[in-house]
Amino acid sequence: MDSIRLASWNLWWRHGELPAREPAILSTLRHLDADVIGLQEVCSREPDQPAWLRDELGVNVVASPDGADDQHTIVNMIASRWPIIESDWRWLDVGDMPKHRTVLWAQVDTPVGPWDVFTTHLSHGFDQSALRSRQLDEIAAWIDERRRANDSALLPPVLVGDLNAVPDSDEIRRLTGRSAPAVPGLVLSDCWEHVGTGDGATYSASNPYVTNSAWPERRLDYVMVSWPRRRPNGNPVATHRFGLDPVDDVIASDHWGVAVDLTVAPPPG
Numbered sequence: 001m002d003s004i005r006l007a008s009w010n011l012w013w014r015h016g017e018l019p020a021r022e023p024a025i026l027s028t029l030r031h032l033d034a035d036v037i038g039l040q041e042v043c044s045r046e047p048d049q050p051a052w053l054r055d056e057l058g059v060n061v062v063a064s065p066d067g068a069d070d071q072h073t074i075v076n077m078i079a080s081r082w083p084i085i086e087s088d089w090r091w092l093d094v095g096d097m098p099k100h101r102t103v104l105w106a107q108v109d110t111p112v113g114p115w116d117v118f119t120t121h122l123s124h125g126f127d128q129s130a131l132r133s134r135q136l137d138e139i140a141a142w143i144d145e146r147r148r149a150n151d152s153a154l155l156p157p158v159l160v161g162d163l164n165a166v167p168d169s170d171e172i173r174r175l176t177g178r179s180a181p182a183v184p185g186l187v188l189s190d191c192w193e194h195v196g197t198g199d200g201a202t203y204s205a206s207n208p209y210v211t212n213s214a215w216p217e218r219r220l221d222y223v224m225v226s227w228p229r230r231r232p233n234g235n236p237v238a239t240h241r242f243g244l245d246p247v248d249d250v251i252a253s254d255h256w257g258v259a260v261d262l263t264v265a266p267p268p269g
Contacts, residue, residue: 001111003237004264007034008119008160008221009257011049013041013074016209016254022047024247026056032242034259036108038119038160039077050077062087064102076104076119076161083109090142092135094123103139105146112233112266116146116157124164126215132164133171137182140175143226144183154266156229159188162221162255167193175224188224191236191260202241202256209254223260232263 011025029037043049044066054061062084063077078087085107092101103120120139122132143157150157165171167190173179177187192200205216225234241256 001264003261004036004110004155005032005034005259005261006117006158006160006223007032007037007242007257007259008040008162008223009037009243010040010121010162010221010253010255011042012209012253012255013043018043018047020250021252022052024250024252026053027247028243028252028257029053029057032257032259034079035082035110036078036080036115036117038104038117039079040119040121040162042075042077044075050075053077053079060084062104062106064089064104074100074121076102076121078104078106078108078117078119080106080108080117082111085109085114090138092120092122092138093131095131101135103135103142105142107146107150110155112154112264114150114153115155116143116150116153118143118157118159118161120159120161120163122162122164129165129170132169133174136163136171136175140182140186140188143188144186147186147226154230154233155262155264156226156234158226158234158262159224160222160258164220166218166220177227185228187227189227189236191223191225191239191262192219192258194239195236195260196239200239200241200258202258203254204256206244207254207256208251221255221258223258225262232265235263236260237263 059079087106202221238261
């Protein structure tokens with residue numbers, strides 16, 4: 001094994017005729033064949049998508065908890081071809097709103113050792129940059145906790161998700177080290193920026209579900225790898241969007257997904 005495929009995808013909850021989209025979701029994920037994927041806007045009840053994907057794909061799955069009623073069953077999820085050693089989740093700052101945003105963590109038992117994987121779905125709204133910055137500060141602090149607890153790991157902690165922020169926003173600039181980071185000595189590399197081609201928009205007017213959007217053609221979905229890291233381990237070597245092609249004339253989600261191949265170079269012997 002010289003690389004790991006890590007991916008992120010927003011599944012758009014129950015919207016857009018979910019029963020018609022589910023075969024396309026499943027087909028797309030099978031074709032992608034990611035080793036580990038973080039999924040957002042996953043429906044946890046009616047239907048139970050984490051259980052459905054676990055059974056259909058034969059993967060190991062963890063998910064954040066859902067809400068207290070049928071209108072709050074949107075969760076984050078991590079699926080892995082390898083065993084999951086342990087997992088946890090935390091609420092994120094949402095200001096005066098009821099708690100509903102989370103970050104999910106899983107430690108994956110890869111062939112080269114434990115790997116800390118985080119996925120999240122940040123608050124939306126064009127005017128919510130400050131809130132997203134606070135949410136990413138919370139996430140960065142947890143990533144720092146995990147890298148210190150697992151400091152002998154070959155693979156660096158990673159963050160994937162729908163961050164609802166464009167690459168030049170204040171919150172992404174802070175995360176990627178273009179301004180003062182939330183945690184001194186911790187920066188996350190935006191993999192599309194390293195090895196992607198084109199603007200990489202994941203919320204695009206070319207998607208038939210993105211109709212009359214106030215702001216299409218945005219790159220909102222990310223795969224990020226923490227730095228410092230034991231190079232070349234964790235360095236991105238290739239990336240692409242997925243979910244763009246219809247399956248039996250059905251597009252799977254209103255977001256395109258992002259997949260990245262990361263270098264794995266275990267020590268000799």
